[in-house]
Amino acid sequence: MDMKNKKASDATVTRLSRYYRSLVHLETQGVAMVSSKALARRDGISPAQVRKDLSCFGQFGTRGQGYPVAELKEAISRILGLYRTWNVALVGVGYLGVSLLAYREFKAQGFHIVAAFDNDPEKIGKKRRNVIIRDIRTLPEVVKKLDIEMAIVTVPQDAAQSVVDLLVRSGLKMILNFAPVSLRAPVGVVIRNVNIAIELEALSYHLASGG
Amino acid sequence: MDMKNKKASDATVTRLSRYYRSLVHLETQGVAMVSSKALARRDGISPAQVRKDLSCFGQFGTRGQGYPVAELKEAISRILGLYRTWNVALVGVGYLGVSLLAYREFKAQGFHIVAAFDNDPEKIGKKRRNVIIRDIRTLPEVVKKLDIEMAIVTVPQDAAQSVVDLLVRSGLKMILNFAPVSLRAPVGVVIRNVNIAIELEALSYHLASGG
DNA sequence: GTCTGTGAAGAGTTTCACAGCT
DNA sequence: AGCTGTGAAACTCTTCACAGAC
Numbered sequence: 339m340d341m342k343n344k345k346a347s348d349a350t351v352t353r354l355s356r357y358y359r360s361l362v363h364l365e366t367q368g369v370a371m372v373s374s375k376a377l378a379r380r381d382g383i384s385p386a387q388v389r390k391d392l393s394c395f396g397q398f399g400t401r402g403q404g405y406p407v408a409e410l411k412e413a414i415s416r417i418l419g420l421y422r423t424w425n426v427a428l429v430g431v432g433y434l435g436v437s438l439l440a441y442r443e444f445k446a447q448g449f450h451i452v453a454a455f456d457n458d459p460e461k462i463g464k465k466r467r468n469v470i471i472r473d474i475r476t477l478p479e480v481v482k483k484l485d486i487e488m489a490i491v492t493v494p495q496d497a498a499q500s501v502v503d504l505l506v507r508s509g510l511k512m513i514l515n516f517a518p519v520s521l522r523a524p525v526g527v528v529i530r531n532v533n534i535a536i537e538l539e540a541l542s543y544h545l546a547s548g549g
Numbered sequence: 550m551d552m553k554n555k556k557a558s559d560a561t562v563t564r565l566s567r568y569y570r571s572l573v574h575l576e577t578q579g580v581a582m583v584s585s586k587a588l589a590r591r592d593g594i595s596p597a598q599v600r601k602d603l604s605c606f607g608q609f610g611t612r613g614q615g616y617p618v619a620e621l622k623e624a625i626s627r628i629l630g631l632y633r634t635w636n637v638a639l640v641g642v643g644y645l646g647v648s649l650l651a652y653r654e655f656k657a658q659g660f661h662i663v664a665a666f667d668n669d670p671e672k673i674g675k676k677r678r679n680v681i682i683r684d685i686r687t688l689p690e691v692v693k694k695l696d697i698e699m700a701i702v703t704v705p706q707d708a709a710q711s712v713v714d715l716l717v718r719s720g721l722k723m724i725l726n727f728a729p730v731s732l733r734a735p736v737g738v739v740i741r742n743v744n745i746a747i748e749l750e751a752l753s754y755h756l757a758s759g760g
Numbered sequence: 761g762t763c764t765g766t767g768a769a770g771a772g773t774t775t776c777a778c779a780g781c782t
Numbered sequence: 783a784g785c786t787g788t789g790a791a792a793c794t795c796t797t798c799a800c801a802g803a804c
Contacts, residue, residue, distance in 0.1 A: 346754075347772075347773070348751065349773075349774095350773090351750075351751050351754045352747055352751060354750075354754075355744075355746075355747040355750045355751070356731060356747070358750075359729065359730070373784085373785065373786090374785075374786075375785085380731065381731045382731060382733070384774075384775065385785095386774075386775055386776070386777095386788095387773095387774065387775075389785095389786060389787065389788085390773090390774075390775090390787085390788080392786095392787090393786090393787060393788070397786080397787070398786095399785075399786050399787080400781080400782070400785080400786075401780070401781040401782060401784085401785055401786045401787080402781060402782035402783085402784050402785050402786075403781095403782065403784085403785070403786085404784090404785065404786080405786090416757075417754065417757070417758070418750045418753060418754050418757065419750075419753035419754055419756060419757025419758075420750065420753065422757075424749075424753055424756075426749075432648075433647065433648035433651040433652070434648045434652070436644065436648065437643075437644035437645045437647065437648035438745070440644040441644070441645070441745065441746075443729055443745070443746040444745075444746060444749065446746075447746055447749070447750065449746075449749050449753075487756060488749070488752060488753070488756075490749075511755075511756065512752040512753070512755065512756055513752075514745075514748050514749060514752060518570065518654055519570070520567060520591065520592045520593055522593070528752060528755045530748050530751060530752055532743060532745060532748055533566075534649070534652065534654070534655075534725075534743060535566075535652075535654040535655060535658055535660075536563055536566040536567070537725055537741050537743055538635075538637075538655065538658070538660050538699070538701075538725060539562075539565075539566045539569075539629045539630075539631065539658065540559065540562050540563060540566070540741060541699060541723040541724075541725060541739060541741055542629060542630035542631070542635055542660075542699070542723070543557075543562050543565075543628065543629050543630060544722075544723065544739045545630060545635075545698060545699075545722065545723055546627075546628070546629065546630025546633075547628070547630075558794075558795070560795075560796095561795090584762085584763060584764090585763075585764075586763085595796075595797065596763095597766095597796075597797055597798070597799095598795095598796065598797075600763095600764060600765060600766085601765085601766080601795090601796075601797090603764095603765090604764090604765060604766070608764080608765070609764095610763075610764050610765080611763080611764075611803080611804070612762085612763055612764040612765080612802065612803035612804055613761085613762050613763050613764075613803060613804035614762080614763070614764085614803095614804065615762090615763065615764080616764085
């Protein structure tokens, strides 16, 4: 990967994902070129922000013209690692876990959930959405055998830290955590947290404080 | 609400939710006082950050002693609006929607999903997790009748904007959106987005760019 | 001594504004 | 003319450091 990558912040990477979606949409509409202004408006972002974000990774536009939709889409797909597929493990097959197994957007972006794990003997061995549920204790070997690089954690709070420890011991470096708890992991392991209850609390803050 | 509220950023409010969870935990452990340092360590945050965050809303601590766990918990619960219950509508009863209906953390924090809506005649009239699924067209009247103030949107991309428009017309001001698309709403309406695919993309960025 | 509360400094992010290309 | 790319300015958020309270 020979992109210049000055230093993209987390916020920049997140916006890149948005641009990507907009570009996919524009491409299906047959649009060939798009200006930072037009891209920005679609996402409620400033045109300068769009240009700065993109400038972290190279020069994709032509002055006076704008950005070529297809090429920019390709470039972002390479930056975000969407040009390839990723094998993903799902740990914790509760309601949320099952709904993620069925989530189409994942497969569409190249994220394949190839294994699911749980510790409930009732669940182990069964299939949900065509994925077999395995004993959590087999995780380290399955990770190696299936070449898994990412994990999605949807276990209860209490179990989350020990699951993360197990994932780290198994060599995984990318974890998406849905348990409502702060997790510790060694440097080099990237954990992203999705905390649905906290999102609602942020909303209720606005109402409660007289928004 | 007579708190001083200097100007709490989104990040501050999110951290408040974390502190709240830690405080709940500490209270069950019988801990009476906690220092900013101890609170911070539990969440991987700096002690100064904890103090600054709290200082947005008042002075809750005692110098030399720390913060009284029970009182601080109460105060944050008031700030975040957790001292009361909120009636919430769920729009879009797909896999994700159903899993949110079953999400215990919501009820524990006072968020009650009192109505679910869909536009699929197959689903309308049936119950999932003890909540009846209603015709989306009845939303405005049901919102009024059941005193609903928040909505969770789990419909497909294409439908998301029109659902948000309907919610806004029905008088809702707080929306939690799970559709992977940027939404427009008038000022005064707070929309928070949870975009699960984007989270995975941010992870894959780190791996793809040689993390 | 310990620990909070907070102004000031530092770091990071966004916006501005304009040079330079088409 | 229109639009990108980017240094500089503006703004925001975090950390520092210390006065003041126990």
